Amino acid sequence: MPVLEVRKMSHNFGGLRAVNGYHLEIDAGQIRGLIGPNGAGKTTIFNLISGVYAPAEGEVSLNGRKVNGLPPHRIAAMGISRTFQNLLLWRHMTVVEHVKMAHYSRIRYGLAGAFFGTRKRHREEAEIEEKALGLLEMMGIRHLAGQVVLNLPYGAQRRVEMARALATEPRVLLLDEPTAGMNPEELVRIMEIIRRAHDELGLAILLIEHRLKVVMELCERIQTLNFGEVIAEGTPEEIRNDPKVIDAYLGKESLI
């Protein structure tokens, strides 16, 4: 059974059919790519899967359990985590606080712990912090743990987002253009991190990516989206040679 299954998902914004009959099946340990020109509906698909919008039609299920219709925090707690195309960080919080926050739904000390600072709370906060620092280590930004995110370089902010998304301990990870705005050096780093996250945690990863080099290298299968519809699906090799893809997408940006 696939970890994440999306069936016949469609959504409209006013008169605009942003997503039309989208299908997806990912198994644990697979990396899938989602490409397409700007405005094709890629981010909207992420928003629908993660519950930001409830899909107008279709069904999203995680390990066979229907999740569409649930509020986003519930879906996140059930195991679908994501990053955002345009970095959504919390401007007044430090790096380690970002990662700790992702444990919210699993906190056991409750309100008594929050108000009275019980021993249980201190123990649990220390555990969360330890895990968070471990993830920051894996991302190579442990030395930035105490910094407020606002002052960090772009690449580091991207990695904070990634660490935070992993800290929810997801089974499915949705990455929305994780290399946007990065220089080649940072690009290599982030690809390495995605691979490590995949190898060490065995996640199912769905990757939206603009740079074809990245998707072609990381993904086993790729979907191409245009005007909200999947126009081609296959291995990187098949996608590269599909005339429809070249027409809709690759043609415009010339094979980078």
Next chain:
Amino acid sequence: MAPPTTFRTFRAGWSRVPLIGWLFGALLAVTLERLVGGPLAAAVGLPKIPALFGLDIMLKKPLLIPNAFLYVLLVYGLPMGFATRASIAPANRLAAGLLRLPITVTTFVYIVFLYVIFHVWAEVNDYRALVLKLTLIAIMFTLSLNVINGYMGEFSCSHPGFMALGAYCASVFSLGLFVDTRFFGTALLPPALGPFVFPVALLLGGLLAAAGALIVAVPSFRTRGDYLAIISLAFLFIVKSLIENLEYVRGPRGLSGQPDWANLPTVFLWTVACIWSINNFVTSTIGKALNAVRDNEMAANAMTVDTRRTKMVAFLFAAFWAGIAGGLFAHVLRYVNPGTFGIQSLAEVLAMVYFGGLNSVYGSIVGAVSISLLGEALRPLEIFKWIIIPLLLILVMIYRPTGLIAFKDVDVTALFRPRTGPDEEV
């Protein structure tokens, strides 16, 4: 433009004084005042000991301002200056020693020390004790509002309403059970029991305020959007007119004769409890979720944070402490009427929150203390007080839009640590 070397070394000296050194200095000053304050005041030509560092004299008798300054210098300035400078080495050793104890014990020692200073200072006259108690209550009131308007980043106007609920609930409890009154009949319980039951009265007041908060929170936090400001304002008016029209609590005439239970140690203890629990809350991951929701709700939800639960909990918690503050307030003044909890009270507490600094425990303490003292100092100017305080607020908003000490977490270890000098890493 560097200051002269002598001045720099003079200033550098102070940066080596740890907190405990300042406390010693303050203790010396207040003890001195307690012992020789009267004669000293007479010697510098003041009719009596200035109650609030001379602030209270300045507007009433401007001619005495130099005398008041001299008094403050002699009683507070010089002894504190001398004691702190002379004790740098032992004070730093003591600070280091105290930090080796468990942090709860260390904090306890500092709090007791602080209380002793307050106690000696307030013993000089009743007015001081009253101002101190009201200032402590203002701290609770301000800090709890900061949870909503600062940490949560919403705009709530109902805080005086929560305070009113706490004040009336605690008053009805204590008057009804422990005092012979015309309106509630004879006392049902022996007054000797009173002080032990006082916490129950306050807690009931806090719980009633939290229940009131639920009425505001349910519709406000149901959907996204800024409904809170308007719903909470409506709530404030409803509470006020409800009390005004409730003959059971004597309407606009108010309730008087509350037992004298809110003495300085009681108010101080509750204030410490309030600061402690609110600080616990806002530094926990559950509390930090407020900041996450405020700074970016979509990201917070994607990280499993439940917006509605987070906001509800914080709102009710804040209202609870406003209710406790209200109960104490009623028993400090031993009189409440609905007029106290109107727009003016709202303006005052908003000024304290925004002046002191959003999202900061230190900020709320500074805001509450400075606006309370300023309010007392400006009392002779009556209505002008309400021109000067807003003007000051506007200035702060222009130069520091989030307030004096915004977005700063309390770090007790840093607060208590020994100081090595101006160049140290912070």
